[in-house]
Amino acid sequence: MRLKILWPGKTKSKQIKDLQDLYIQKISHLSKFRLIETRASKGIDEKNRHKILKIESEGLEKYFNRDYIICLSNNGKEIDSREMAQMLREKEMHFPYSVTFVAGGFLGLSRQVLDQAHFVLSLSRMTFSHELIRILLLEQIYRSLTIMKGKNYAK
């Protein structure tokens, strides 16, 4: 299985970036994996939501190809870690293209992007900063891979 993650722009918080790199390293030992930090909207006033989301959406969609698209959203479906591992295992067996996780910027994902998702996933009922969500996503992907490989992952 090839795994891909897309999100707009680089992670700015140094501490979050360091933790991100650690999980990426762990994931890379277990799966073909690629993180693509797509085009971020720079220098546009936050009031101009529509324009920011449009730029980011176009940046993300470029990489969708024929992938199985899993978008993160607060309004998505909550599943537990075993269910997520099961979903990935099923794709590994039957789906020939990449499984691609898509996380939004600080405004989240546009309706247009969400409409293209095969699955909309919520990691928590709580709201986390969009940079911290990246860590939660990476940890769950890593955890899923360890479950799939039958490893014992630290609790």
Add this chain to the structure above:
Amino acid sequence: MRLKILWPGKTKSKQIKDLQDLYIQKISHLSKFRLIETRASKGIDEKNRHKILKIESEGLEKYFNRDYIICLSNNGKEIDSREMAQMLREKEMHFPYSVTFVAGGFLGLSRQVLDQAHFVLSLSRMTFSHELIRILLLEQIYRSLTIMKGKNYAK
């Protein structure tokens, strides 16, 4: 309001510890706050679950006093960030002692500790490592405080 967090032992992952320190710093600007890393069970084989949990429970309970105890557990109740802010606001107005969050070690919390909770909170349906859960908890506390103070917190 005085906030307290209890968990057994220090955070070992350097990257998680750095992020933890960052959130603690942010929280300390907004509230009276104390993190107490209670006694951890060292050198006991993981098979001896009961013994580990007993040592950790005793270490945690020492600090319960007359506090409002919120324990973290996978089997707890999920609430959203606004509901959490509301719960803390209500305590700030009507409860004279500390609000104390309690997170477990890698085996979670014992039945005995959970039974003393006034509220059992689940941060996600998914399972996260017990060290990463500390970050999620700190971020939610920080977010709650910013909501309570009517600040705009970065999404």
